[in-house]
Amino acid sequence: MQEIYEWFRWLNEATGINLTIVYDSYDRERMIDGFVNTIYLSLVCLGFSVIIGIVGAWLQGSPLKWTRRLVNGYIQLFRNTPPLVQMYFFFFALGSLMPRVENEWGIMEPILSNWHWAILSLSFFAGSFNVEIFRSGIEAVPKATVEAAEALGYNRLQTYVYVVLPLALRVCLPALNNNLVNLVKTTTLAYAIAVPEMLYVANQIWSDSLNVPEMMTFLLFAYVLLVGLLVMVMNKWERSMRLPGFGA
Amino acid sequence: MKTRILAAATALAASFAVGAPATADTLQNVMQSGTLTVGVKADYKPYGYLDSDGNIVGIEPDLAQDVADTLGVELELVAVVASNRMQFLDQGKIDVMIATMTDTAERREVVNILNPDYYSSGTNIMARKSTDFETWDDLEGAPVCGVQGAFYNRKTSQEFGAEIVGFTGTSEALNALRQGRCAAFVYDDSFLNSRLQEDQWSDYNMPLETIDDAPWGVAVKHGEDAMARFMSGMVVHWHTTGQIVELEKKYGIDPVPFTRKMHERYRGYIPEAKK
The missing domain is CATH 3.40.190.10 (Periplasmic binding protein-like II)
Structure with missing residues (x-):
């Protein structure tokens, strides 16, 4: 490893390409943390947003008028506002209204941290799109199929879980893919409320070492890699779920 | 008193003199016109800010007033910001700049930043x-x-x-x-x-x-050697008498270590004015 570090140090001296994230142990460690944090934030938000989408789409089909209105209100609120504004609103406005607990420095700290608010706002933001994506899948399930399930004695929840959702999922997977890819990219916004993900770390590194082009390039490739991995997994899943004779 | 300080300031300034003859002389102009124009900040409380009547007040305006009093002239304050302060000095809009400017090697090429620094x-x-x-x-x-x-x-x-x-x-x-x-x-x-x-x-x-x-410096235009010598003397005078420390207390902030240290270092250095 030491030879590799030395080589990158030499690269900086010889060409001016300054990749401190390789040879400087402090920068390396914080960039690794940033990378892990981005993956963690993406996976958690991915999971929550899909759950929100599935539950939201089910509630949207509820026979109760007010449940439907509530879900639609949520979608309008989160789909129509920029995620950065949501993040600031959650962290600085709602965050200060939270109950407080005393931390080890004797300070009354609000209970939800910047991590919590980032996860909440990103999940609800992507979730609002997911609800609509799942609805598009649900509406593509033939009415006759639903009626057949009802005829077999399935109640509404059972019909949704065993019949409608499995078919709907296959229809809406391409759209869901798109939205989840967007979600991974949107996690960069968490830098605004000091969640130490990759953009946040890169920003601090290029302020310290003035190696902006190198860090920008690194960020670009890191996201190409991360999103590429996600797309690969999703495509694999899409293929494994294909039903002969259903959909395209 | 006034003349004593003036004499002390010029005497001290002599130790910083580089020996170049004073030519286009701002100091002479100031003495003749009776007005000294100093560039200060107006947005950096408590170093230079606007009071409720719209006057520029603060530590740096007070220092500028001290310079004018020492010379026995009227003071005119001009509000400057970081992006125009060196140009103002260069164009002669201001005679002296005391505007929270960090003393750097790059800036010393543009304007004459005086030794010693007055703040930090x-x-x-x-x-x-x-x-x-x-x-x-x-x-x-x-x-x-x-x-x-x-x-x-x-x-x-x-x-x-x-x-x-x-x-x-x-x-x-x-x-x-x-x-x-x-x-x-x-x-x-x-x-x-x-x-x-x-x-x-x-x-x-x-x-x-x-x-x-990082230290802050008073600046004058390059080539204004008489003014530079005089202002250097003023800065030494402030450190000697502890005037900046007093002003920090007056404006309700704790004296920064730099001003305390400079006062310690220069204390007891007040030379007797020559009769």
Whole structure:
């Protein structure tokens, strides 16, 4: 490893390409943390947003008028506002209204941290799109199929879980893919409320070492890699779920 | 008294003289016209700011007044900002600049920044009085708010073990500090000083020793050697008498280590004026 570090140090001296994230142990460690944090934030938000989408789409089909209105209100609120504004609103406005607990420095700290608010706002933001994506899948399930399930004695929840959702999922997977890819990219916004993900770390590194082009390039490739991995997994899943004779 | 100070200032200035003959002479013009024009900040409390009547007041305007009094002329203050202050000096809009300017090698090429420096700002933290930080090492493991891109963030976390929570601007960081999301806020001590004067921050203080000091210099135009010598003498005079320390107290901030140190160093140096 030491030879590799030395080589990158030499690269900086010889060409001016300054990749401190390789040879400087402090920068390396914080960039690794940033990378892990981005993956963690993406996976958690991915999971929550899909759950929100599935539950939201089910509630949207509820026979109760007010449940439907509530879900639609949520979608309008989160789909129509920029995620950065949501993040600031959650962290600085709602965050200060939270109950407080005393931390080890004797300070009354609000209970939800910047991590919590980032996860909440990103999940609800992507979730609002997911609800609509799942609805598009649900509406593509033939009415006759639903009626057949009802005829077999399935109640509404059972019909949704065993019949409608499995078919709907296959229809809406391409759209869901798109939205989840967007979600991974949107996690960069968490830098605004000091969640130490990759953009946040890169920003601090290029302020310290003035190696902006190198860090920008690194960020670009890191996201190409991360999103590429996600797309690969999703495509694999899409293929494994294909039903002969259903959909395209 | 006035003439004694003037004599003392010029006598001290002589020790900084470079020997070049004074030519196009701002100092002479000032004496003839009876008005000294000084560029100061008007947006940097308490160094230079507008009072409720719209007058420029603060530590630097007071220093400028002292210069005018010493010369026995009227003072005219011109508000400058970082992006125009050196140009104003160069164009002759102001005779002297005392405007929170950090003394750097690059700037010394543009204007004549005088020795010695008159002030200095560095890095410190702002924290609740109840938190009881005494040394930088006490920050170990503590969440400390900062502003993204500030050079001392790395030092604060790498050397002192603090967990930097970096926001995009000072207002977000201060908001987070007030919400109790961090134990302290690390930033320029001069900025923190000015915030601490406000009532809303009365429960907070700046408990640590300032580090990474960068000095501020008084500047005149290149080639104005008589003015430069005279102003150098004024700065030495301020350090000798402890006038800047007094002004800091007058405007309600703790004297920064630099002014205290300079006063210690120059104290007892007041030469007798020649009769």
